[in-house]
Amino acid sequence: MLDLHPHLKAILVEQNLDAITLGKQLLDGHTWICKDMKEFKELPKADLCILSYSLGEIKPFGTFLERLWNAPIDTIAIIEPGTPAGFQTILEARDLFITKHANIIAPCPHAFQCPLKGKDWCHFSARLERTKLHRLLKGGTLGYEDEKFSYLIVSKKQHPIKGDRILRHPCKGSGFVRFNLCTMDGTNQEKVVSRKDKELYRKARDAKWGDLFQKDPDH
Numbered sequence: 001m002l003d004l005h006p007h008l009k010a011i012l013v014e015q016n017l018d019a020i021t022l023g024k025q026l027l028d029g030h031t032w033i034c035k036d037m038k039e040f041k042e043l044p045k046a047d048l049c050i051l052s053y054s055l056g057e058i059k060p061f062g063t064f065l066e067r068l069w070n071a072p073i074d075t076i077a078i079i080e081p082g083t084p085a086g087f088q089t090i091l092e093a094r095d096l097f098i099t100k101h102a103n104i105i106a107p108c109p110h111a112f113q114c115p116l117k118g119k120d121w122c123h124f125s126a127r128l129e130r131t132k133l134h135r136l137l138k139g140g141t142l143g144y145e146d147e148k149f150s151y152l153i154v155s156k157k158q159h160p161i162k163g164d165r166i167l168r169h170p171c172k173g174s175g176f177v178r179f180n181l182c183t184m185d186g187t188n189q190e191k192v193v194s195r196k197d198k199e200l201y202r203k204a205r206d207a208k209w210g211d212l213f214q215k216d217p218d219h
């Protein structure tokens, strides 16, 4: 069973009744709606709308995203599989939101053209615990799995961007850390921080894939 913060009120939309039955076993006490999300005449007012592994299933989604952006919703988060196809969905959504002058909150630290477009795919990784049942169903032996995902968070509200995004696991060598960064000026750059740069090196040792890397604390 999942727990949401007691002050959170969630409205969960899913078109498949069997998925809702299962979902209710995981998260009850909230509003579940069995409906095609494109069919809402009026989208509900919300602080946050999460499209979890579903936008890629409703292509073409331009009209739906425009409606979502025009709805009384502050922030929209989209999560897709961390594959080239999932990233392509994220890129298309990002391009659309940029034409709406949305504030890009994450992962991109800028609203310029994506520097990875056509070269690589932007994705991140979250370590999930595997239960015994999970291991059995997936035929796995490890007690965890690393879920790869691509994502985008946009908002009508402004949010200061505080650094470059770390793409991929930083390479932590003896006396240096090498990063692959998406920078605030819209470039994809490799950056090496050496032990000589004491303050920055301390930060670099702790930095992880997906974090923002803040060069200058005054920014």
Ligand SMILES: C[S@@+](CC[C@H](N)C(=O)[O-])C[C@H]1O[C@@H](n2cnc3c(N)ncnc32)[C@H](O)[C@@H]1O
Residues within 6 Å of the ligand: 013, 014, 015, 016, 019, 035, 036, 037, 038, 052, 053, 054, 057, 058
């Ligand atoms: C990959 S699953 C993800 C399920 C869940 N959202 C999650 O994050 O674990 C995609 C789900 O999207 C649902 N879906 C696809 N198109 C939909 C639509 N137009 N309206 C509502 N649900 C839809 C499917 O029924 C399916 O359960």
